[in-house]
Structure formats: C-alpha cells, structure tokens
Amino acid sequence: MSGGKARSSPASGQGGAHADRSAAQREATSELAAQSGESIWEYAPAPESRDVVSIQPEYGLFVAGTFAPAADGRTFATVNPATEEPLAQVAAAGPADVDAAVTAARTAYEQVWKPMPGSERAKYLYRIARQLQERAREFAVLESLDNGKPIKESRDVDIPLAAAHFFYYAGWADKLEYAGFGPDPGPLGVAGQVIPWNFPLLMAAWKLAPALAAGNTCVLKPAETTPLTALLLAEVCQQAGLPPGVVNVLTGAGDTGAALVSHPGVNKVAFTGSTEVGKEIARAVAGTDKKLTLELGGKAANIVFDDAPVEQAVEGIVNGIFFNQGHVCCAGSRLLVQESVADIVVERLQRRLATLRLGDPLDKNTDIGAINSRQQLDKITELTRVGEAEGAQRWSPPCQLPEKGYWFPPTVFTGVSQSHRIAREEIFGPVLSVLTFRTPDEAVAKANNTPYGLSAGIWTDKGSRILWLAQKLRAGVVWANTYNRFDPASPFGGYQESGYGREGGRHGLAAYLNV
C-alpha cells in the first residue's frame, strides 16, 4: 500500500527488472512488504492533468436550454472528497424550479420531441454520444474530482460506457416498432429521473438515453455530492443543439428529488439509489398513474468453489468489492467461499490487497480512491464497528491514509455469520464479509438469504454447475467467472428489494414506453 506517497519505484524504474525474479521470490518479497507496511511496487506519481477541465465558480440549473440560478437563489457547495477542497457552488433547486423544469419538459414534449420522427431524435443522441467521446478526458477528470473515484476507472469505465449507452439507444429511436412491444409503442411524457453519486455520468446516461430514444423528455436530478458531470452533460446537450426543454438538469438534495417525483406533471419516475429511498418513492407515487422503475441496493454473494482457479477468483473478488471503493449497488460484498479452500483464498486475497494502491484519484496508478462524502464514510465506519462488536474478525492491509479527504482502507471481515449486520446490510464501501459453505445447495441457500437480489458471482471450472447455479440464484445479473461487467446491450436490474424494471438492452426500453 503506497498510500499515495511520492516515492520512486524500484520495479517500474528499472524497466522490467522484476521480470527476472522467480515467482517464488516475488511472493516472498511481497509477503515481507505486506508485513512491513511497504509495498515492493512503489510507483512514481502519475497524475492526470487537471488542466483539461475548467470548473466554474458557480453553476445554475439547466432548464429550457439555459443555465440560471435557483428561483430563491439558494446554492450549495460540491467538494472534492479526496481533499475536501470546495470545487464549485451549485444552485439548489426548489419547488418553483421543479415546476419550471417540468413545464419546460412538457412543452418540449408536446411541441417538439414527441412529433419529431424517431430518425431525427436518433441523430441528436448520436451527437451527444460523439461529443462524450470527444470530451472523454475532460469528463473523466471532472468525474474523479467530484466523485473521488480513480481516474483509471472514470477514464476506462464510466465515460466510455456512458457514451456507448447513448450510442446504443440512439439506434433504437427509429426502430421502436420492431422492439417487440407491439406495432406502435409510444412515449410516456415527462420523465423525472433521480440518480446516485456512485457513477454520476454513467447513471445520467442510463436514464437519459433510453428515455429520449423512446420519445420522452427528461428532468434529471443528479446526486447532491456529484452534480458537475451532469451539468457538463447539459452543456453537451446545448452544444448538440438539443431542443430546449428536452433535457433539464436540476441540482439539489433529497428535497429536490422528492419534489420532482411527486410533481403532478411527471408521467414517469426512474430512481437509482438506496432501497430505503426507493420505498419512499414507491409510496409517493402510490395512487397516481406514474410509471415507476427502481434500481436499488444489493448485498451480492460472490461464490467461490474449490475447483475455481484461485488467482482468477481473487482478482474477481477484488474487482467485485473494491471496484469504485465498493460504492456499487451490485458489489460482491458477501464472499461465499467453499470451506475446503477458504483459508487459501483468504490468504491470497490478503496478499493481493496489500498490493492495491490507495490515494490520489487523479493518479493513473491509483486502485482505490476516496470515499464520496463524510456522511458515507461515517456510515461505513459505523457498520464496520458493528461488525467487530458482533464478533467478526477485521483485517486491513497496512495502509497509510492521506491526511485530508475521506478515506477508508480495504477491509475484510472473516468469521462472519449470516445474522451479522455486515452480512445483511448494504455497506456501500470497500468492506468484504467472508462466509463459508460446504455444498452447492448451501451456497444457493446462503446466497439467496437476503431481501435484495441484484447480482451474484460464481467462480468454478465446472460448466454444469455454473448453469445450475445461474438458474437457482435469485438475482438480476449473474457473473460467472467474471464480475462487475456492464454493457449498454445487457439488461441490468434486480429482483425483490433491489428494485424493478431493467436498464440496458431492449428490455430497458420498456421502462419508457406505454407498454
């Protein structure tokens, strides 16, 4: 764990000298390093330049094609979670702003977007996709600054996938009658969309692209702590010449989102976030004709069998729970490992974790970035405290945390039982709970023993077992011998209390059509 220290790396500095070492030597050295708190893999700082982004001191709301302050003038600060440095003041939308945005969206829907041929709508979406690709580096840096995620994730995952999502749904806009929903599927009207802070731009793309392709207009409410890339996307919409009011962006906190979903002018509500808030939204739209889709929390089981290739499984476990600091609704937060290999899997996992680099999100070598907010850090801290109090064994690699900002080391709990809160509740942080099983039936029973049902992982060499498990697991996405893969053509969404509706693929259109 380098802790983001500026130190030249013997390995990277000597141009592949490490390749000469035998595997055994490498293992011995990295074990020593893990024990001493020093990593053999020291890397020189490799920060991505901030210059590609110009952050304005203040941002307005994007309504009817223009940026303007909130009606009551309220603003709030968005900060860089890695440094606690304020990045900008952002307008806080109140009820009057919600009303104005919904009205703008309604006007655009009736007068422009609904009558427009699908082939024309498609071309706007292609324009947006292309501009996201052209300005990808700018978006990636801005995302890492506002969210705290490592630049290599925002650069290689968030932004390219967001662009791909617009590209994918652009092609549906003029083919809806062939999508399997009948000969003449129509849009719903105005969509109110509330998204979380873990993948700010990607979630905006997941919401806007299918809605616009289907012919709806949108009022998007980004998360309070990560408004900046949604506002830059609004600028992209402007530059793409998207007619005013087709996309509106309202920044604000929970009260803004609540006002949006309960606004009578909204025909469709889409929410991604916590199960708790999802239930509140379901209550808020009860008794109305609003169509609702929810993508909520998860507590996924990542199941490792004794015949799985251990090194591959360990990589999958790491990717499953430490990708994006564990701020992932489908994170593999419960490791279910077969008892006979539990010791070796945990040992190899710990050894691998000792090589992860935590620190500056803009450093291209960083594996683990900052926790998104003080509030989230407090929640993770509290639940891990409960994990210890309930008797599970806590482990983290030697890890120096930066002095400023919100940080939490990768953490593994062993000796976890199903009744422990860290095995039942979504922590939404870099915290893994390890449980064991003996038989495939027991693995299924434990994996399904949750009110959630978003995702699951399977690691085994046996094909028939993969297919059997994939059928038995009550989860919307099953990754076999891989984890945390996403694609615009692949439907994503949960069973049970992980929500309803799917995003991505042909299935994702249904949420925005009157079918």
Add this chain to the structure above:
Amino acid sequence: MSESPARLNVRKTYKLFIGGAFPRSESGRSYPVHGNDGALLAYAAQGSRKDARDAVVAARKAFGGWSGATAYNRGQILYRVAEMLEGRAAQFAAEVAAADGGQAAQAEAEVAAAIDRWVWYAGWSDKVAQVAGAANPVAGPYFNFSVPEPTGVVAIVAPADASLLGLVSVVAPVIVTGNTAVVVASESRPLPAISLAEVLATSDLPAGVVNVLTGRTAELAPVLAGHMDVNAIDLTGIEPQERKPLQELAAGNVKRVTCGNDHWAAPPGTQRLMSFLEIKTVWHPAGT
C-alpha cells in the same frame, strides 16, 4: 300411479383452497352469497387474515417446485386444466349465470371464452422465454444472455365482476411462467372461483400453486399487500380510487404492482404474462 317425491339435490359447501386442500376459514366465519337475482346461492367461507398468511406460506412452499418444473410440464398441466374445465362447462355456465346474471347463452359464451383463454395461456409456457429472453451482443469477449424468470409469490385481487372469465384472465398468466398465486376471489361472486379450485385440484397442478381465498376484499387485500413474503400484487379487482393505500403497503418490500384495466372479452395480449417476470442476465467469459 303415485308420484314419487322429486329427488332432493345435494348442495355443495364452498370452502377455501389452500395448499391443495379445501379448509374452512380458521376463523369459523362464513357469509351469504346471493345471485344476481337476489336469491341465496350458498354460504362462502369468510377468509381471515390468518387464512391469507397460511395461503402465502403454501404458495411459497410450492414456488421452488413449480418454478423449477420444465416449461413443457407446466404447459401440459395448464392444458389439462382447460380439459377439466371443458368437462364441467355446463356446471360453470350455471354458476356464472347465477353469479353474473344475464342470458344462459351469454354465460355459456363466457365459459367457452374462459376455457379458450386457458388454452391460449397454456401454450405460452415454453414460448415466453424465447419472446422475452435475448442473447446480448456485448462489446467484449463474453457470452451474455437474458432469460425471464417468475417473480415469485403473486397476490391477485380478482375482478369483482366477470366471475370466471376475469378470474381465469388474471390467474393463468401468473402461474404459466412459474409463479405461485394467492387469489382473493370476487367478494360478491366467489362461487365460480371455488369451483375453479376444484378443477385445479384435479388437474395435477401441485398443491399451493394456486390458493383461493373468499371473504371480504377489504380485510384480505391489505394483508397480502403488506405481506413481506409476497413479491408482486395485482390490484385489478380494486377500484382505482381505493388502490393508493394498498400500493403504499406494497412499497414495504418493493412489490411489483399491477393495476389492470382489461376488457375481458378482448384478446389479452402479453402484458399480464410479462408483468410477473424478472429478467435475469448471465455473463460468462469466452476464451480458449
């Protein structure tokens, strides 16, 4: 020549249908059911909150087996239900005429439509996955496919009118895909629902796949809407202005809520069939 007295007919006791058995309500209550002309037809069991919870337990117990059965097997059993209905068509026509009123020919037509609808849905069992599933062309070396799976235990408030056709139209699309159901029968016209349960009980449908409650909708529906082991609820039988509190209860465990506005005589389409499915997407790397 002395006239022998007319034979006294044997009347039926209408009970609940839970876990494949026909119990009375555990509460011991019953309520009178009147025909469209006001005549007393029978006493139906007035199911209690406990009966509703028992029915959910039975439906949950049946879910693993029914959802795990092959689509072909489910299709065979549902077709068998249609066969059994056909054999009892005259009985159902009489019950529907008594419950819904109208001409005998109208009741016969409704029974025929109900049987045909059951056949239509039976055929969907091994086709829905091909219509609702997909192989997804993801941008990477992965095999990725999506399949529809049953949502789980579905509570259904059956339509208050259309005592047989409406009932069949809401139950068949739920169970054909592997869901199990707890059905609240029409409060004022519950008798055809219990007779349908007798058909289901003799069609090799496993116990608990369909459970039928009769009684007060206002008493039973909130129990099912708020039940934490019910995955979805169909509020078709609830008046639109009375749905809100039930939808609020349903939010407690993120139930899927369907509010139908069907015209029972029209072709049903696939909307109900698709409403109680979960799409599962599976990824696997492709490589040597």
